[in-house]
Amino acid sequence: DADVTQTPRNRITKTGKRIMLECSQTKGHDRMYWYRQDPGLGLRLIYYSFDVKDINKGEISDGYSVSRQAQAKFSLSLESAIPNQTALYFCATSDPTSGGEQFFGPGTRLTVL
Amino acid sequence: KQEVTQIPAALSVPEGENLVLNCSFTDSAIYNLQWFRQDPGKGLTSLLLIQSSQREQTSGRLNASLDKSSGRSTLYIAASQPGDSATYLCAVRAAGNKLTFGGGTRVLVKP
Numbered sequence: 230d231a232d233v234t235q236t237p238r239n240r241i242t243k244t245g246k247r248i249m250l251e252c253s254q255t256k257g258h259d260r261m262y263w264y265r266q267d268p269g270l271g272l273r274l275i276y277y278s279f280d281v282k283d284i285n286k287g288e289i290s291d292g293y294s295v296s297r298q299a300q301a302k303f304s305l306s307l308e309s310a311i312p313n314q315t316a317l318y319f320c321a322t323s324d325p326t327s328g329g330e331q332f333f334g335p336g337t338r339l340t341v342l
Numbered sequence: 343k344q345e346v347t348q349i350p351a352a353l354s355v356p357e358g359e360n361l362v363l364n365c366s367f368t369d370s371a372i373y374n375l376q377w378f379r380q381d382p383g384k385g386l387t388s389l390l391l392i393q394s395s396q397r398e399q400t401s402g403r404l405n406a407s408l409d410k411s412s413g414r415s416t417l418y419i420a421a422s423q424p425g426d427s428a429t430y431l432c433a434v435r436a437a438g439n440k441l442t443f444g445g446g447t448r449v450l451v452k453p
Contacts, residue, residue: 272443333386
């Protein structure tokens, strides 16, 4: 089945460390997104990309960077992790030619100590 | 700025009862609205997508309606089952291709 996968699924790190979250998809979609989910704040968009050469900031991009290595791969980096970046992170994809429905990966639970 | 609200935040019903989940949004200039299901600690599963030109979408026991002019969508789940227990999220896509999510309704279906 065409799918969206995320690695790692769980990560515990320390303040100041650099970490990378990876997303891969086999859906053949051009558009990819990174969200974070926090209790009481819902899901918020961090970055999105419409193709390999396109990167756009979302509503909460400070402290994050992304890389679109290929159509199927979109990575999120935290250059210097801080405790308030503890959250559940989701990658998503969509295809505008089929209505724009977004499909989400299983998530990465990140804890910054 | 688009705001999406889901009321109630939590709902508990006996098995077999129909579920009615509400979603309201402040800016009616949307491209589409999507309903998701999320199980605890898990990812989001897309349930239904309604384009702005549509009034409703159906999939099995699920039916979602959209009234753009009043900024409302309703998700109906017929004959609820314990396996329907989850959090249900709605999200609207407007200009800028950004999905704005509601806070979700946590549903418990009691056997």
